[in-house]
């Protein structure tokens with residue numbers, strides 16, 4: 490890690506860069522992931538690098554959809570694994586849902602390295618007492634040739650039969666538009682976290698949390714822990730993803746205030 494002083498105005502942003510760079514060095518994150526991160530950073534700058542009300546609204550609906558799912562699954566790529574492994578495991582624990590590794594660029598051994606990285610964090614959690622309302626640490630599933638997604642040509646179509654393949658709702662942060670579209674066409678609910686409210690993913694997902702995944706994940710876990718299940722259907726009925734994206738765009742267009 491670089492020695493950025495905590496007083497630096499971009500301390501958090503620079504810390505995240507360090508994490509992504511470390512991910513590349515450990516073989517977890519693809520080098521292409523650096524570019525995706527840069528696109529995210531630009532939007533985070535415009536959003537003000539804090540969680541905004543449109544994200545809180547989406548987080549509330551996301552908790553409702555994930556808690557109402559019969560078989561929720563958390564899809565993990567190299568960027569999220571490097572930035573927020575603890576948050577992913579805590580989410581899996583709160584939902585009693587497995588994590589599944591699914592990546593675009595399968596450089597030698599990267600899938601296995603992500604799995605090991607998650608297991609290392611899971612092992613750490615196993616030794617710490619579970620927070621109230623949290624279940625056992627989640628399983629980590631890997632892609633297989635036994636089950637394939639329709640509408641996708643890349644190797645991301647290879648999934649686990651007991652994971653994404655049979656999921657009714659998939660949590661897919663930092664997703665690629667093609668895959669989001671395929672999951673939706675297969676009739677699955679998609680919850681994503683994407684800083685760009687204009688991405689194809691943001692537009693096609695059932696619920697888009699326009700926020701940095703490192704801020705959104707702990708908030709989503711808290712929301713799930715404290716959610717009143719009786720309100721879930723009402724929450725989902727009232728939720729409009731298009732309206733939330735519109736609010737994000739309005740916020741960005743008003744932002745020109747520098748951060």
Ligand code: ATP
Nearest residue numbers: 525528529663665666683684685688689690701702
């Ligand atoms: P799409 O395929 O959905 O149109 P894209 O091709 O522009 O999107 P991808 O590289 O496929 O982008 O996916 C990366 C997405 O993840 C981008 O929209 C980027 O803004 C977002 N992103 C990157 N880092 C973060 C982060 N830390 N938190 C949330 N979103 C992020």
Ligand code: MG
Nearest residue numbers: 664665666667
């Ligand atoms: Mg894309």
